[in-house]
Amino acid sequence: MIRAALRSLLARKLRLVMSTFAIVLGVAFVVGTLIFSDTLNRSFTALFASTVGDVVVRPVGGTTEAGGPSSATLPAALVDELAALPGAARADGNVTAIGVYVVDSDGKAVGGYGPPALGLNDNDAPAAGGEGLALVAGESPVGPDELALDQVTAESAGYQIGDTVPVLLPRGDPDRIEATLTGLVGFPEGGSLNGATLVVLDTPTAQDLFLDGEEAFNDIWVTARDGVSQEELAAEASGLLPDGVEAVTGDAAADESADELLDAISFLTTFLLIFAGISLVVGSFLIVNTFSMLVAQRSRELALLRALGASRVQVVASVQAEAAVLGVVGSTIGLGLGVLLAVALRALFAQVGLDLSGQSLVFTPRVVVAAYAVGILVTAVAALAPALRTVRIAPVQALRDDVALPEASLARRFRGGLALFVLGCLSLVAGLTDLLDDVVDAGGWFTGAGVLLVLLGTTAMSPVLAQPFLGATRRAYAAVFGSVGNLAGQNSLRNPRRTTATASALMIGLTLACTMAIVGDSAKASTDRAIEQNFVGDYVVSNPFGGELNPALADQVAAVDGVASVARERFALAQEDGDARALAATDRAGLALFDPVFVEGAPDDLVDGTVVLKEDFAADRDLGVGDELTVTVPAGEQTWTVAGVIEDNPVIFTPVLTTIGTLEAGGFPAADYVLFVTAEDEAGATARDGLDDLVADLPVVSVKDQQEFAADQRAQIDQFVLIIYALLGLALLIAVLGIVNTLALSVIERTREIGLLRAVGLTRGQLRRMITLESVVIAVLGALLGVVLGLGFGVSLMYAVRDQGLEVISVPFGQVAVFLLLAVVVGVLAAFWPARRAARLDVLEAIATE
Template identity: 45%
Template sequence: MWRTTWRNLLAHKVRLALSGLAIVLGVAFVVGTLIFTDTLSKTFNDLFRSTAADVNVTRAAAFDQGLEGTGTGGTATYVPAELVDEIAEVDGVAAVEGNVQAEGVYILDADGEVLDTGGAPGIGISWDTEESLSPTTLVDGRAAAGPGEVMIDTNSAEETGFRVGDTITLLTPGPRVEAELVGTFRFGDSGGLAGASLTAFDTATAQELLSEPGQFTGIGVGAEDGVDPDVLADRVAAVVGSDYDVKTASEQAESLSADFSEALQFINIFLLVFAGIALFVGTFIILNTFSMLVAQRTRELALLRALGASRGQVTRSVLGEALVVGVVGATVGLAAGYGIAAGLRALFGSFGLTLDGTLVLATDTVLWGYAVGVLVTLVSAYVPARRAARMPPVAAMRDDVVHVQRGLRRRTALGVVLSLAGLAALVGGTLSDDGGTGASLVGLGALALILGVTALSPVLAQPFLRSVGAVLPRIWGTTGRLAQENAVRNPRRTAATASALMIGLALVSAFSVIGASTNASIDSLIAGSVRAEYIVSSAVGQPFSPDVAEEVGDVDGVAAVMPLRWGQAQLDGQTSLLTGVDPDALPRTVELSWVDGSAEGLGGDGVLVDQPTAEGRGWAVGDTVEVLTLDNRQEQLTVSGIFETNQVLGSTVVSIDTLAGAGGVEQDRFLFVDLADGTSPADVRPQLDEVLDAYPIVNLKDQTEFQDEQKGQVDQLLLLINAMLVLSVLIAALGIVNTLAMSVIERTREIGLLRAVGLGQAQLRRMVRLEAVIISVYGAVLGLVLGTLFGVALSRSLADQGITELAVPYPRMAVFLLVAALIGVLAAVFPARRAAKLQVLDAIARA
């Protein structure tokens, strides 16, 4: 039997290769994702290990704010300088030094443009004088020794072309600084910073610019020879008390790595979801391929049964073919996955995120690649294998054997149940008050509905193909009628082929609806919520100096400037994102619809919350809210106003002073600029542009430009998602090629007869193309209908998250339908040419 299996593999290698491509693409995406994320993780783990001294002391956070660092959570905590002297007295300490580190320090190149970090932070540090504690190594020049001197990392020096002795300009969280470049340094052993830029000052200057005088962001401690870091950490912890976290180098690296891995999960899941979609679509192709192979080999399999082969042997023979396809596909997929990971690294490198070293190909990745490829192939081939095993031996004796398929009653019943359950879940998701729960219900409903429609697809195919396909005979006559009948004659095969395309287009169209609805919501939000004529936002995705707001406010014609900042605190025991604003400028720049109260109390100890938050937390105007800051201080705020949902401000609003008291970083995320009554925006803009020329990390936009910027971010994300989903559409196109190619072989005698009675080669090619087009259109129509349902339901379920408007991009849907028809035409090129090349007499004579 194994010899027979091998012979069949060689006999059908081209057809199986087309099926194997689905496995190759799916496995390649899985493997590429795992290799890329493993490499990304290793890069940052090495980075974390390079930054840690033997023992590290930081302020203990009262609650978890995510990745440690002043930029990520929007809050900063400090360690007093006096603690350095106390730690120095601890037995076993060889060296101790306070350090300062903060984000928001950007280097301007010779043209006055910000050194591009591709979204990675610009980091400022204090230069460590204790070499044993420093992760940096001086390469050229000397250490900075005063407020007019600065050092930069070697990567930044190379990109900007600056040399020791040059005067360079820096944008800091505080003022704009010009200083002499007195030295360059390498970070760690390799100098890798994952795209970030690093700027070093002397300690006093770093404290003035990046923290506060007399305050450090952390303290590094070196152990004497022979002293175990764990023992030293315990001794230091006993001295500094419970207000501080004391960690060894390995503990700090593990803690940062764990936080980073948790954040990395999003990228991992995001990419693996698309790989799963590709594999799911691929199962239809493999199932279709093996079903057709089994149908074509009816007499051969029956003869094997007649010669004594058991059902189990026949099943194992077919699964053996699938196993070989899965192993070969997974092997090629591993190599392709390595290429995808290399491409992802190059792509992220162009954005500024440099991944150092070679790509990480872990054993787990290889095992997962083979497990996924082989398992998907075997599962997909199991049903055809079982069908082959049930082939009656008597079929070998008959020349006119016809493979009788079971009725569609059970399949129809299952499809109806799943479809109804899916529709119910979609409706439940749209009616849910909780956005997270609603989105989950929509996701489950979408999955159930896809499975249900897939089961119903053969039943739906016949009326669709007969009604829509009726156009073909009217335009192309006999050729069109033959194409229509070919598509209708085997609804199971047509449905399986169309289902692959249906899934891809359902997801593409769903995200198109969500994207269009989000963009419509942005237009509505900004038009209805923003009163300010101009908005200043970051060009690098990072907060910027409050000096910008001061200089903008001094421009003639500007009536009010409202900075907007973010921070974190616990309110009544629940971690909340706080938005800090200027209470005086708020009414002039942002439109609020009040449910109760007002913004009058915001300037003191007031807090404003949106209606969903107030209802969820049980707060009313006048209620007292217990506040816990990150550095473990307790305060109280009073609810002074409740407003309708406003995505510009978020859910919880405090004054800038209140946010600073809670440890908020004194850097702005946005500025809303309102002009004096009667002032022409066109007259003021040149002056604003002139002021902001000194700060190239920010952009000035009017409301329309700001809308376009926000919608551009949505469109970029949508483009990325659709680019990922193209993989599933590509696999679906391969499925159409595969089905048509095998259908041509299956109908060899029929094609020969058609040629014998006068059907020309051009007509034959047209017949195959029209059959491909109608199958593609059928799959596209199902996909567009389902995708529109999914997109509408998900948009409605996320109404509380800011998607307040519903928009269906009908022109784009029409384009998708035309693209599907084009896919059918292209997919039919090879099968049509193959059919046209068949010799008439050979085709008629072939059994």
């Protein structure tokens, strides 16, 4: 008796642990994503607060395509004038250059695609946010033979103070220096460069290398005296500035750059938000499922309470009280686990170049609120439905041997689900097409709501939808695995609600994985096609980090044996009525190579001081040949004459094309982005060898032919898809644990039946196989539903954006097959523990279990 009682208590305890576990997972998922998003945002905020002074004095106008400083400079004398302002505490001149790459001890340039490689002059100007970069170790560099690096770069390149560090310079002569590392800079108050690399030199050296020795600065930070606001100081400074130079407050400057970057990473924050939402839904499913089973198993106990005179309200309240306790405990543990999850996410993103290791995790009160709200509310709701069902049946009935709890009819549920599904589809159509664009501008919300509604609708319908699949699986199992297969198939059919609710976690994960697979594959296919159609010349010379090329390189390339011609392409940003406009520039050879179709004008009309416009851009402004376009560039306001109007051309993807001379006259730095090389007939191999020799010593220059170029572009897409897969891997983990939970509870629930099966001769191995097969059905069901939905979402998404350069819709069937296989593996793994537990049950005790 004592043993039996202990056993029963232990079983109950296990159930409690498992339902708490469901809450823990759900909460951890939400907390992890929230903390990571906050951390990401804070790291950017910190970065931008540290990149501005109280007032920034800078040349008016554009920046280069890569976001770097313009080539227009400020005279050094201006610094002293600004420092003398009554409201100024001090003024410091900054030299900033991009494309300054640190070469690591293996001879490779440090950095990833995206974050800039910066060269700075050394000064201790305080940043507006008070969180400026500062020396954290060693000494400031002095003279041409010393430099400092940021901590993260020094660490990843393997340099310590005292080592000699080679650095590649963006342009000019020399294009490479070596200097001794004297110090490390970083954010003493926390903050991250997010993958950017910093090389710090003393001011004369920086001016020498980056500004051709001119005693000038790219911008000047003016620090306000105590009690002087940024606005007051900016107004004071404006008074003494020459034309073409402006003074902006630090806040405004930080917002500008933050807006630009946050725009660029908005897909990431949006994705994380969606991810948190999904994790919430998946977590809720898990909790609802577990609690339904728990209460169903306790229905007899609850009926006894009712028989002894407890009112319905009392019984429901007792279940709710239990749920509340579990909710609190689960949320607390989940909160802790969520922090670990955020750490894991940070490590994951560091792998792909978004290094946040300098930024400590941001833990805001809203995370705690969200954790407890999710844990407690969802658990309360989850416990309510089954408790209400239990008290609705007569106590005497519940006390009988096998109680069937009344369930809302599957047909009604199916109709409800269908309604949600249809509503979701309509919402998707509204979001993905421009039907409603004239009425409301909320396409993103419609799309998001549509996805959610379709997922929920499918989940509600799935017990009915899954019947044919489960029935067919049972027959297939029975045919292949005999009696054990039949039993497993029957078990999955026993409670289709539970089977499908468990499967839905996997369904949601795989829906997204599949959608992303299609998006990624279509993007790759579209890129391939675009490259195939538009790759001009035989080879492309570019900077694999997306940075600039030394302009001298084009001449060196042209001198290579077998090279017939070299075309340069440059990009820059100009301001037009306060909006940034992208410019492209090329030379004669480029114009001949890109061969744009002129609607108006002719290629020969494009000379310095003129521009060629894309058709739709010109139409928007009602501009034609001979009209003028006025923009603000680093050299100030410029008016360019329209020399021609061209059709859309994939190589020229900016609305405005001009000449290299025009850009240089506008104050943009002389730096090429891409060189298109055409080889002489029959001299391809010679040219290639020559080019390879030329760039062998240039770690930031690469030569690619069409295949290599395409592979390169594909690799970038792959990297993006990989991040998303890694995140979905977490969702997969939750799904596995959900299956484990359901199976384990179902094993407890079926203890007597398992005892009976064992008594009539089912071996332990057969029992394990039975449970594994059951688990595989659940997993494959979830995977199938997910794949079907994912195909639907992916294809419709790609169809919706087909006008935006992604015209090829490609479904990676190989990958989809891998997903399904993965589901089988997931099923087998998830069954391991519950199956072992079932196999270890003592036959006699199992039979005797109440």
